[in-house]
Amino acid sequence: MTSRKIPVIDSDTRAIRRASRIVGTRIAIACAGVVADASHELRTPLAVLDARLQILQRALPTGDPSSSVVADLRSDAKDLIHIVNELLESAEIGGAAVHDTAVVDLVAAVDAAMQSMALIAIDKHITIELDAPQPGPGPVRVPASSITRCVVALLDNAVRFTPRDSAITVGVAVTKKTVAVTVRDRGPGIHGIDHARIFDRFAHSAPPDADGDEARTGFGIGLSLVREIAVRYGGSVHVFTSTAAGTALSLTVPRAKQTRSAL
Numbered sequence: 001m002t003s004r005k006i007p008v009i010d011s012d013t014r015a016i017r018r019a020s021r022i023v024g025t026r027i028a029i030a031c032a033g034v035v036a037d038a039s040h041e042l043r044t045p046l047a048v049l050d051a052r053l054q055i056l057q058r059a060l061p062t063g064d065p066s067s068s069v070v071a072d073l074r075s076d077a078k079d080l081i082h083i084v085n086e087l088l089e090s091a092e093i094g095g096a097a098v099h100d101t102a103v104v105d106l107v108a109a110v111d112a113a114m115q116s117m118a119l120i121a122i123d124k125h126i127t128i129e130l131d132a133p134q135p136g137p138g139p140v141r142v143p144a145s146s147i148t149r150c151v152v153a154l155l156d157n158a159v160r161f162t163p164r165d166s167a168i169t170v171g172v173a174v175t176k177k178t179v180a181v182t183v184r185d186r187g188p189g190i191h192g193i194d195h196a197r198i199f200d201r202f203a204h205s206a207p208p209d210a211d212g213d214e215a216r217t218g219f220g221i222g223l224s225l226v227r228e229i230a231v232r233y234g235g236s237v238h239v240f241t242s243t244a245a246g247t248a249l250s251l252t253v254p255r256a257k258q259t260r261s262a263l
Helices: 010-059 067-093 106-124 144-161 195-199 222-232
Strands: 127-131 167-174 178-184 236-243 246-254
Touching: 010 067, 067 144, 106 127, 106 144, 106 167, 106 178, 144 167, 144 178, 144 222, 144 246, 195 222, 195 236, 222 236, 222 246
Parallel strands: 127 167
Antiparallel strands: 167 178, 178 246, 236 246
16 A cells, blocks of 8 residues: 655645734734733823922921821822833834833842832732842943833742742842843742743743642743843843742843943
């Protein structure tokens, strides 16, 4: 008996691939449109909110105990405005890399994220510790709010899986061209999924076999946004290590080039 090969219809295959590309492009355009529309709708009410907080801030008497809370609320409102503007810009330019960005202090942005997440970590009696070189790593050319957002997302992931009464470490390491921020937790490690895939939107993994802390199964969109922001500014994010003793996720961004006046 002779085997018979089934002919491949190249024209149909090409047509299917072409149709798939067209559908994919239209979906991407539609998603970008939704993001742009939502950003436009949020921009005005957020600006109004910031203006009202500013009025309230100016009306408070000197030494009022509410002053620090109102100042924090204004800072949060400004961060939200920046996030909306960034989403809108990303939708308009397709997430292209950005190079013309103000130079900022990375450690200060990391510290802001740590202070925000400390309010959540305290419920589980988890401490967040910073391990940064002295003097600091120098400036980076990434918006401070973007650094803060990335570290908040990394810390949020760490807090979810770190057992009570333990610690999370935020380490800062410097090379000639980059600065890395590594968040180490004491969770059960990543199981049942390729480590690179945890940065995909809504990635899910199989639960670990051992009983104990919460299974690291759902990763939401927080880590995917970290990757999008990192890539946008010429950086990256990856799983540095993951064992039964914990996981370390590392965000790397380029250092700002020093001008002659700074040397």
